[in-house]
Amino acid sequence: MPSLFLLEVKNYMALVPGKLFQLGTMIMFFIVILVSLWRSKTNLPKVKIMPPLEAFKEAVGRAAELNRPVIFTPGWGGGNTQSIDADLLAGSVLLTEVVNQTARAGSDLHVLVGNPNTIPILEGAVKTGYIMAGHLDEYSPDIVQFSTPELYSYSAWVAGEMRRLNCGANFMLGQHWMESLIFAEAGLEIGAFQVASSAMASQVPYFLATCDYVFIGPEIYAASAVVSQDKTQLGSLLGQDVLTIIILVLSIVGVVLATAGVTWLTNLMKV
Amino acid sequence: MAEEKKNWMNSINARQVIFAAVFIVTIVPILFPLNLPLVISKTTIQYYDTVQKLKSGNTVIFVWNQGTAQFGEMGPPGIAQLQQLMDIPGVKVVVISTGAESPGLFESNLWPAIDPKGKEYGKDWVNLGYIPGGETAIAALATDTWSLVKVDWKGTPISQLPVMEGFKSGADIALIVGNQPSSGEEWQRQFQNKFKTPIVWACVSAGYTTALMFVNSGQLSGILNSLRGGAELELLIKKPGRGVSAMDAMSNLHLLVLATIVASNIIYFKNRGGKKK
Amino acid sequence: MSVILRKTIPSIVIGVLAVWMIVEYFTTVKFFTDIGTIFRNFAVIIAAFAVALGGLSSLRFHTQTIIKRKAGSWEFSAVLVAAIVVMTVTGLMGWLDNPIFSYLWNQVTVPSQQTIYSLLMFYVAAAAYRAMRASNLQAAIFMFTAIVIMLMNGPFTQALIPGITDLGNWILTVPQTGASRAYLIACNIGIVALFIRVILGRETGIIGASKEG
Amino acid sequence: MNPNWSLIVPVLLTIGIYTLLVKETKIYRFIEHLFVGTTMGYTLVVAIRTINTTGVAQVAAGNYFYLLAFVLGILIFARFFGTTYSWLNRYPVSVLVGSAIGVTFRGLPEQTFISQLRATFLPLIGAADPMTSFNNIVIFVSFFFSLLYFSYTITNRPGRLGKIPNIGRYFLMLYFGALYGNVIIQRAAMFIPRIQFLILDFLRL
Numbered sequence: 001m002p003s004l005f006l007l008e009v010k011n012y013m014a015l016v017p018g019k020l021f022q023l024g025t026m027i028m029f030f031i032v033i034l035v036s037l038w039r040s041k042t043n044l045p046k047v048k049i050m051p052p053l054e055a056f057k058e059a060v061g062r063a064a065e066l067n068r069p070v071i072f073t074p075g076w077g078g079g080n081t082q083s084i085d086a087d088l089l090a091g092s093v094l095l096t097e098v099v100n101q102t103a104r105a106g107s108d109l110h111v112l113v114g115n116p117n118t119i120p121i122l123e124g125a126v127k128t129g130y131i132m133a134g135h136l137d138e139y140s141p142d143i144v145q146f147s148t149p150e151l152y153s154y155s156a157w158v159a160g161e162m163r164r165l166n167c168g169a170n171f172m173l174g175q176h177w178m179e180s181l182i183f184a185e186a187g188l189e190i191g192a193f194q195v196a197s198s199a200m201a202s203q204v205p206y207f208l209a210t211c212d213y214v215f216i217g218p219e220i221y222a223a224s225a226v227v228s229q230d231k232t233q234l235g236s237l238l239g240q241d242v243l244t245i246i247i248l249v250l251s252i253v254g255v256v257l258a259t260a261g262v263t264w265l266t267n268l269m270k271v
Numbered sequence: 272m273a274e275e276k277k278n279w280m281n282s283i284n285a286r287q288v289i290f291a292a293v294f295i296v297t298i299v300p301i302l303f304p305l306n307l308p309l310v311i312s313k314t315t316i317q318y319y320d321t322v323q324k325l326k327s328g329n330t331v332i333f334v335w336n337q338g339t340a341q342f343g344e345m346g347p348p349g350i351a352q353l354q355q356l357m358d359i360p361g362v363k364v365v366v367i368s369t370g371a372e373s374p375g376l377f378e379s380n381l382w383p384a385i386d387p388k389g390k391e392y393g394k395d396w397v398n399l400g401y402i403p404g405g406e407t408a409i410a411a412l413a414t415d416t417w418s419l420v421k422v423d424w425k426g427t428p429i430s431q432l433p434v435m436e437g438f439k440s441g442a443d444i445a446l447i448v449g450n451q452p453s454s455g456e457e458w459q460r461q462f463q464n465k466f467k468t469p470i471v472w473a474c475v476s477a478g479y480t481t482a483l484m485f486v487n488s489g490q491l492s493g494i495l496n497s498l499r500g501g502a503e504l505e506l507l508i509k510k511p512g513r514g515v516s517a518m519d520a521m522s523n524l525h526l527l528v529l530a531t532i533v534a535s536n537i538i539y540f541k542n543r544g545g546k547k548k
Numbered sequence: 549m550s551v552i553l554r555k556t557i558p559s560i561v562i563g564v565l566a567v568w569m570i571v572e573y574f575t576t577v578k579f580f581t582d583i584g585t586i587f588r589n590f591a592v593i594i595a596a597f598a599v600a601l602g603g604l605s606s607l608r609f610h611t612q613t614i615i616k617r618k619a620g621s622w623e624f625s626a627v628l629v630a631a632i633v634v635m636t637v638t639g640l641m642g643w644l645d646n647p648i649f650s651y652l653w654n655q656v657t658v659p660s661q662q663t664i665y666s667l668l669m670f671y672v673a674a675a676a677y678r679a680m681r682a683s684n685l686q687a688a689i690f691m692f693t694a695i696v697i698m699l700m701n702g703p704f705t706q707a708l709i710p711g712i713t714d715l716g717n718w719i720l721t722v723p724q725t726g727a728s729r730a731y732l733i734a735c736n737i738g739i740v741a742l743f744i745r746v747i748l749g750r751e752t753g754i755i756g757a758s759k760e761g
Numbered sequence: 762m763n764p765n766w767s768l769i770v771p772v773l774l775t776i777g778i779y780t781l782l783v784k785e786t787k788i789y790r791f792i793e794h795l796f797v798g799t800t801m802g803y804t805l806v807v808a809i810r811t812i813n814t815t816g817v818a819q820v821a822a823g824n825y826f827y828l829l830a831f832v833l834g835i836l837i838f839a840r841f842f843g844t845t846y847s848w849l850n851r852y853p854v855s856v857l858v859g860s861a862i863g864v865t866f867r868g869l870p871e872q873t874f875i876s877q878l879r880a881t882f883l884p885l886i887g888a889a890d891p892m893t894s895f896n897n898i899v900i901f902v903s904f905f906f907s908l909l910y911f912s913y914t915i916t917n918r919p920g921r922l923g924k925i926p927n928i929g930r931y932f933l934m935l936y937f938g939a940l941y942g943n944v945i946i947q948r949a950a951m952f953i954p955r956i957q958f959l960i961l962d963f964l965r966l
Contacts, residue, residue, distance in 0.1 A: 023574050025870040033744045045914040048926075086742060089753045116609060148621065149609060150797050152664055156785045178668060185675045189286075201731065202477030205941035206672075208690060208934070209679040216933060217731060218738040222913045232750045236741040241915045243737050247878065248908060254882035255901050266882055269875050289673045290782050297956045302966060309703050310713060339661035339800070343954030344947055371599050371807045372800070378644050379654050401811055404588075404595035407857070410569075410864040411588035418585050419592060421818035424810075428818075460868025476946040480939050481732065484725045488880030490872070496943070498950035499701060516961075517953040518703045524669065524949040525702030529695060531677040536691075539681045558851040562859035569863025590830045591860040593816040594853045597834030600808035603801040608841060624790050628798035635802020640809065649806075652799050659771035660796035662955060663778045669952035670782055672945065689931055690938040697942025720939060722896045726903030727936035729877050730929070734911035736873045743866045746858070754858060755851045 020271045028246070033239040040235030047237065052195050052213035053097075053223045056171075059193040059212075060101040063168025068192075069108035071167040072098055073158055073183060074122060074174035075198070076114040076151050087199045088118055090224035091174030092125040094197075097227045098171050099129025103138060107168070111144045112161060114154035114179075119144060155179040159186035172196040172211075173220065176203055184210035197223075289531060296527050300519035309518055314486060315503040318471050318493030319355070322448065327361025329445035330437040334458065335381065336451035338372040341475060342380060347514035348473045348501025349450045350384045355508045356448060357388050357396075363434045364396040369408060370451075374400045374424055384512075393432045400424025406457040413441035413461045441466045449473065454482035459490050473500060559749035566747050607632055693719060768963045775955055903932040 063070050074091045095111065102109045111126060113119055123144050130139040147157045159182055162170065170187040172180065176198040187194045188210045196207040197215035207214045215223055225233035257265050325331065333353060337345045356364050368374050377398065390396050399420055402408045411419040416438055422428055429435040437443055441462045449455045449472040462468045473495035474482050485491040495504060499521065502514035565587055572580040610625035618625075631652075638649035682688040699705045700716030745751040777792045816834070819827040833856060839849035881904055883897035910929025915921075960966050 019574055019871075021875065022870040025874060026570065026574075026867070029740050029870075030744060033741055034748075037748075037750070047913050086754065117605075149606065150793050152667070152781070153785075153790060153793050156781060156789075160785065178665070181668065181671045181675055185671055185678065188675070188678050199735075201481065201728075201735075202940060202944060205690075205694075205937040205944065206675065208937050209941065210675055218735050218911060219913075221738055232745060236745055238914050240737045240741045241912045243740070244734070244908060244912045245915065247733060247737075247874070248905060250878060251881050251901070251905060251908075254878065255885060258882040259884045259886055261884070261887075266879055269879055285677060286674050289677055290670050293670055293673055293952070294956075297953055298960065301953075301956055301960050307704055308707060310706055313717070339658050340665040340951070342658060343662045343666065343952075344950035346954075371804050371811075374807065375644065375653055375803060376658070379650070380658065400814060401807055402592065403599055403811055403815070404592040404857075405861060406865050407588050407591045407860045408595070411585065411592060414581060414588075415585050419589055419815075421822050422814050424814065426814065426818075456872060457865070457868075460872045461864065464868050464871045476943045476950070477940065480720065480724060480936070480943050481728055483720055484729045484732065484877065484880075487721065487725050488876050490876055496701075497946045498953075499703075499946050513954065513957060517950070517957065520953045520956070521946070521949050522702040522704030524673075524952070525698050525705065525945055528673055528676050528945055529698055529702075529705075531673055532680045532691065532695065535677045535679075536681055539683070554848040554851065558855035561852070561855040562862065565856065565859030566863035566866065569860060570867045573867040586826075587856075587860055588864075589815075589819065589827065590833070591857055593812070593819065593827060593830035594834045594837065594856055596808060596811040596815050597831075597837050597853070598857065599811060600805055601837060603805040603808070604838065604841070606797070606801045624794040627791060628794040628801075631795050631798025632802040632805065635799045636805045639803065639806030643806070643810070653803060655768070655771045656774065657796050657799040657803060659955075659958065660774050660778065660792060661800065662951065663775045664793070664796075666952040666955045667778070667781065669948040672948045686930060686934045690934045690941070693935050693938030694942035697939050698945055701943065701946050718896075719935070722899050723903045723932060724936050724939045726881075726900040726905075727907040727929075727932040729881065730904050730907030730911070731933065731936060732873060733877060733908060736869060737911075740866070740869060743862050746862060755854050 018270065021269050029243065032242050032246070033236060036239030036242060037232060037235040040231050040238055044229070044231065044234050045238040045241075047222060047226045047234070050215070050219060050223055050226070052197075052215050052219070053094075053226065055193075055195055055213040056097055056101050059169035059171070059195055060098070060105045060107060062193050064102075064105040064107045066168050068168030069110060069165050070098070070102050070169045070171070071158075071162060071165065071192075072109065072111045072171040072173070073176075074111070074113060074115075074118060075172065075176035076154055076179050085175060087175040087197075087220065088121070090220045091197070092118075092121050093224035093228045094171075094173045094220070095122060095125040096129040096132060098173075099126050100132045103130050103133035103135040109143055110161065110165065110167075112158050113144060113146045114149060114151070114158075116146060116149055119146060151179065155182040158183055162186045162192065163190055166190055167192050170194045172198075172207070173215070175199070176207075178203075181206045181210075187211075289527075292527055293524070296523035297520045300523055301516070304516060305519050306515075307519060307522065309502060309506060309515070311503045311506065312496065312500065314483075314494045314496065315500050315507070316493075317486070318473075318495055318500075319504065319507045321469060321471050321492040322355055322446070323359070325356075325359050325362050325446060327359075328363070328437075329361075330363045330365060330434070330443055331356055332438075332444055332447045333364050333366045334447060334449040334451055334455070335366055335368050335377050336370045336373050336449070337376065338370055338452075339376060341452060342376055344475060344498050345450055345452075345473065345501075346376075346380060347498060347512055347517075348495050348504060349381055350512065351501050351504040351508060351510065351514065352448055352450060352473060352495070353381065353385050354510060355504065357385060357390055358508065360388075362395075363437055364390075365434065365438055366396065366398040367412070368399075368401045369403075369405060371401055371403070374398070393427070394434060397429075397432050397434045398424045406461065409457050409461045413465060416440055441468065444468050446471065452478060454478045454485060454491070454494075456485075459485070463490060473497075555752055556749075558755055559752060562755070563747045563749060566743070603632060603636075693724075763965050765963055765965055768958075772959060772963050775959065903935075907932045907936070 060070060072095055074088055111122055126143050127139055130136045148154055170192040172183055180198055180203040184206055194211035195213045196211040197220040198204055222237055225237050254265055356362055420429055447458055447468055447470045452475045454474050455472045458470055469492045471493040472491050476497035479496045482494045486494060498514055502518050505511050505514045572584040610628050613625040614622045635652055638646045644650045680691050682691050696716050699712045706713055746754055774792055777788050780786050781789045833853040836849050837853040840847040885898050886894050906929040909926045
């Protein structure tokens with residue numbers, strides 16, 4: 001068997017034509033991310049100020065001033081059919097920051113969950129937030145509430161709670177799908193200060209129209225890296241930036257060459 | 272406090288007015304159709320032309336991948352898409368779903384609306400049903416179809432289905448026709464990257480704007496914009512159905528949303544002007 | 549030991565499989581393709597089992613609600629469980645040829661699902677009334693684009709207003725294409741970074757493992 | 762008027778669901794639990810059928826080593842048996858995740874990065890006509906600044922690029938505005954068929 005394998009390697013070991021540039025791109029991805037991860041072990045990158053993240057304090061402060069509670073929803077995100085995904089993990093990291101702020105301001109917090117599988121993660125995040133704020137005595141398991149895993153029952157319940165509690169600040173961070181609009185419309189009606197995120201491009205416009213601050217698409221991952229101060233996350237953020245800059249530079253070079261009528265770069269990309 | 276309560280009452284009223292208006296503007300044109308002319312978009316024409324270029328003997332994949340929730344929106348385009356494929360003589364169609372709800376919808380709602388034009392099951396078209404695994408399954412289909420698929424959706428071994436002789440791997444496919452909420456990026460990656468297969472797609476309108484850049488870069492050869500694109504395709508294949516009859520109500524609902532935006536801005540600027548004084 | 553079994557080995561499986569698939573793509577060695585095909589067929593069969601996960605976990609959740617007699621919701625859970633059981637049993641006895649399954653699918657499931665999502669039309673209209681305001685330049689650009697596209701998409705206004713189709717198509721195919729392309733690339737850079745972290749075993753949350761294992 | 766009474770159940774369901782617009786009622790909750798139940802039941806049937814068409818058919822064709830996939834497939838339900846065994850489901854999940862990441866990742870460079878970049882390499886001046894040149898410039902500018910907006914660390918330090926990355930937000934607003942305007946079709950397209958159903962199919966007007 002091994003000798004057969006070696007024979008095959010000898011005979012057929014060849015790169016598929018037309019994929020050389022793709023291979024180079026792939027190797028570049030790995031090198032850039034690996035180097036950034038390695039570099040961030042000793043030297044954490046500074047991340048830009050993200051207005052939505054800065055607005056957490058303002059939102060919670062305003063709610064506390066008006067003596068209105070704070071609501072956090074991680075979104076339905078497939079109810080109990082889906083497993084845990086990256087958006088929800090990022091949302092739960094941001095939940096710790098929300099809890100931290102509300103604990104300091106002394107507001108009431110309600111975390112309304114639609115997916116029973118995510119309850120342990122969110123409870124853990126709430127606890128971590130109280131520890132961060134130094135108010136672990138205020139933690140109670142009732143903060144994370146769950147009613148039903150059905151999408152529209154969940155949406156109706158959340159919208160109903162928002163109106164009933166007359167919440168002052170409304171954080172919608174996590175996997176928001178169709179329910180985004182229903183939550184945001186209810187929050188808008190009662191005049192809550194709203195901060196939202198959705199990784200689905202089609203849901204972002206609703207949030208942009210209805211919320212005070214929105215994490216646009218991938219910004220939520222950056223925000224969660226900032227809040228967690230995790231070396232892997234921040235390192236990979238640095239790597240993403242390097243990749244972005246490489247692509248920007250390539251696009252300038254490509255456009256200049258195309259304007260000059262030189263086609264070698266376009267041809268190179270087809271290799 | 273009293274004033275706040277009054278405002279709240281006002282907004283509830285506006286909400287109910289809007290909800291009622293949505294019903295009315297939809298019901299009226301369905302009862303009394305105006306049948307206004309429909310301008311056919313460029314992307315729909317591209318779609319139609321690409322499919323019409325198929326020759327007898329070509330094998331086409333029809334990706335039917337909608338859930339029950341989207342059937343109202345994507346059902347009429349799906350019917351028009353499949354009908355166009357059935358209309359071209361000699362074209363063989365392989366129906367594949369990568370969403371669990373799709374095969375039931377195909378059998379109960381989509382296929383009964385199709386006129387097969389003498390195409391025989393097994394010989395000219397086949398329904399492989401639901402293949403789970405998402406992009407991994409699509410990659411498996413592209414590399415070696417027969418090692419993944421052993422039977423069709425009804426359990427007939429594929430060796431008894433002559434149409435599958437024309438689909439041993441992705442290289443045999445002449446065109447991929449899709450109907451799926453997203454813009455078919457997984458099919459681009461697994462089929463087009465390797466075999467340069469042309470792809471045409473019908474996507475929900477949330478995916479349409481994203482799909483346009485793939486048309487711009489040549490990865491998609493034509494797209495349909497949701498029910499509106501479906502109505503345009505119904506006109507092109509000369510089989511007007513539910514899509515075309517929905518277009519008057521479509522106009523009205525758009526006008527209604529526009530009217531609410533205008534009303535909202537008038538109130539907003541009036542209030543702002545008031546505050547400035 | 550338990551951490552190795554619970555976390556390390558699954559991470560290694562992910563890394564090896566992912567790298568295998570990537571290597572397979574770039575070479576013509578038949579050995580890689582053959583083994584890769586087997587791996588993919590494995591994944592497809594496992595995914596078939598995973599399809600049942602949603603139904604079974606729903607069944608489990610609602611049975612527990614019934615057993616606990618949770619006030620105000622156990623009756624509804626009973627309806628849901630009964631629906632699951634009837635649907636599954638009749639479905640296994642003949643799929644859509646079974647009259648009960650076919651009726652429940654065609655006359656209950658499909659129309660209800662469609663209706664529930666159609667509610668969004670009402671919410672979108674209500675939100676448009678409250679939210680779309682040209683309060684600053686960014687919001688004005690947002691609103692203006694939305695209005696132009698809506699005018700183009702409504703067949704009536706498209707026929708009525710000359711030039712709206714050209715303007716709408718220009719917006720969609722020129723500035724919108726550039727911005728959406730940038731958005732796609734930005735998202736995919738994030739995905740690439742995530743994939744590399746997972747392949748390196750630095751992102752175990754994705755299989756549900758915490759830092760402790 | 763000659764209503765089609767055989768459709769009375771879906772008609773009542775449709776009207777029952779629209780009561781949610783007024784208030785969440787018990788009728789509504791009953792209907793939602795009913796159809797979520799039937800959907801879940803349908804999914805279970807599809808799961809069993811699919812295990813047959815993918816797994817059992819493989820084994821029946823003589824590839825007995827795919828029985829191992831059945832073992833892994835059953836392990837996916839391990840999380841129903843408490844925290845002691847729930848980690849066992851990481852094995853099938855790791856096979857799913859590993860292969861999915863592999864096949865997606867290998868396609869990404871060409872499908873997203875190279876193809877899209879190549880489509881951006883447009884001549885800014887000297888194109889066929891001035892309008893094309895102008896369009897190319899707009900495409901490039903909107904692409905460049907929108908992408909610059911999504912950089913978090915290097916370009917955003919104080920004193921480097923200042924507020925320039927924020928220009929991208931204006932183009933992104935245009936993108937999302939177009940998305941918002943276009944999505945109205947989807948919302949309308951989900952709603953109109955229900956009214957068509959009530960009027961054309963049920964009432965047969």
